[in-house]
């Protein structure tokens with residue numbers, strides 16, 4: 001039995017971070033059969049986080065972000081061709097060029113794409129960008145090199161905030177609009193969003209919160225010139241970056257019979273996809289941004305994480321389980337981790353900050369610009385966020401994994417005075433944000449609504 | 458050759474900056490910025506940086522482009 005799983009045909013759809021790491025792991029696990037990786041981008045797997053950091057800062061070329069391999073997965077790479085459908089009965093992936101690829105086991109790793117501006121005509125104006133791919137980032141970096149008079153960033157999540165940061169560092173004027181009360185409020189809650197608000201203003205961002213962009217304007221020749229805001233004001237700018245969150249790439253699975261939709265592809269803790277009746281498959285696996293999976297630390301809610309570390313860890317577990325029989329399979333249980341760098345600060349998180357009712361500032365303070373915020377839900381630690389205090393994360397990861405009581409015990413020597421006063425973590429309903437949340441809890445807590453699904457546009 | 462740093466793991470110890478300051482830099486106190494493209498002549502320095510990283514966060518390797526069939 002275990003020998004069978006080391007042979008046969010495996011197809012991976014999605015040639016990015018999760019797809020590459022899964023392919024490598026399959027070979028490490030002794031898979032000797034044929035391996036095909038299909039990707040609709042013409043580029044081999046590359047790393048996205050540098051796109052809004054090094055690349056926009058002009059410190060690395062957009063063409064330089066190719067991901068290094070841990071080992072050669074000896075795969076056939078079918079790049080520049082989209083998977084257009086999946087037949088789970090005949091077990092084949094249909095490609096847009098008309099070919100079909102038979103498989104014994106399939107990994108779905110099609111990730112997400114940038115949510116486009118809702119009005120297609122306005123979104124097509126020259127000067128309007130989204131940032132998800134190397135091509136997006138390369139074109140935007142070129143425009144930034146040309147010295148625009150002002151950049152309008154629409155959406156104050158991590159991506160929008162990093163773009164605003166890169167522009168300011170290059171001396172470019174920036175207006176950032178966010179429908180919520182402050183930047184990053186959707187990911188970090190009210191308290192740290194106040195910090196993010198001050199930070200952005202301190203660095204010269206013209207920050208407009210509690211407003212939406214109602215229209216993008218052109219000059220009549222197809223060039224973007226500015227935008228109208230919901231408060232009646234206008235912003236003149238020559239570039240607009242739409243940072244409204246991500247859309248999961250599941251359309252190609254519409255007729256597959258799998259539990260796939262705008263929230264992602266549902267799978268079990270072993271990365272096996274569910275079909276539309278909620279019955280688990282044993283030959284279709286899911287990993288990375290496109291997946292939604294139950295997490296025991298968060299009451300087995302179905303979670304979607306747009307996190308680099310999750311794509312890596314989940315891909316490894318999926319690949320292991322694709323090459324090993326039942327009793328030797330492993331669950332994907334790793335605690336979510338995330339980092340962002342913006343305005344010269346290192347922001348990191350472990351756990352799920354939005355899964356919280358209270359927080360304490362356990363070390364440092366908003367005033368010092370370095371701190372550890374510890375989040376709790378119903379008396380248990382569920383997350384920690386550090387700003388320039390990353391060395392504390394390991395300690396809190398352990399507390400989260402062991403469901404330690406909240407507020408945390410006074411272990412740390414340089415504990416702040418605020419550490420003993422839990423305050424409401426003030427996590428907003430995602431419906432009030434401009435951008436989509438990068439962590440989506442799709443279950444329901446009795447006291448809160450934490451999910452919002454957009455129609456795909 | 459290419460590098461990728463697992464910034465979830467990176468603790469900002471800056472040993473890598475010491476070995477290859479042209480490719481790794483700390484942005485502010487803690488945020489590591491690096492150039493993912495390693496010129497051939499800097500490969501040795503980058504390998505030393507990767508070996509010196511106390512949390513083994515730096516992966517050096519060939520990118521897939523050289524293997525696409």
Ligand SMILES: Cc1cc2nc3c(=O)[nH]c(=O)nc-3n(C[C@H](O)[C@H](O)[C@H](O)COP(=O)(O)OP(=O)(O)OC[C@H]3O[C@@H](n4cnc5c(N)ncnc54)[C@H](O)[C@@H]3O)c2cc1C
Nearest residue numbers: 014016017018040048049083110111112288289306307308
């Ligand atoms: C600008 C930016 C900055 C980021 N910064 C951070 C950060 O600082 N920290 C962090 O933790 N995370 C960050 N992330 C998130 C991180 O990059 C993602 O979590 C990661 O890329 C997910 O990998 P994936 O392989 O699951 O999906 P993706 O990288 O989305 O890859 C999916 C691939 O599948 C392809 N595909 C889709 N549909 C099809 C189809 N039908 N047929 C064939 N191919 C298809 C896509 O084109 C894409 O190439 C950032 C993301 C972006 C865009």
Ligand code: SF4
Nearest residue numbers: 467468470471473510
């Ligand atoms: S040596 Fe390792 S931990 Fe230190 S800054 Fe470099 S990558 Fe980060």
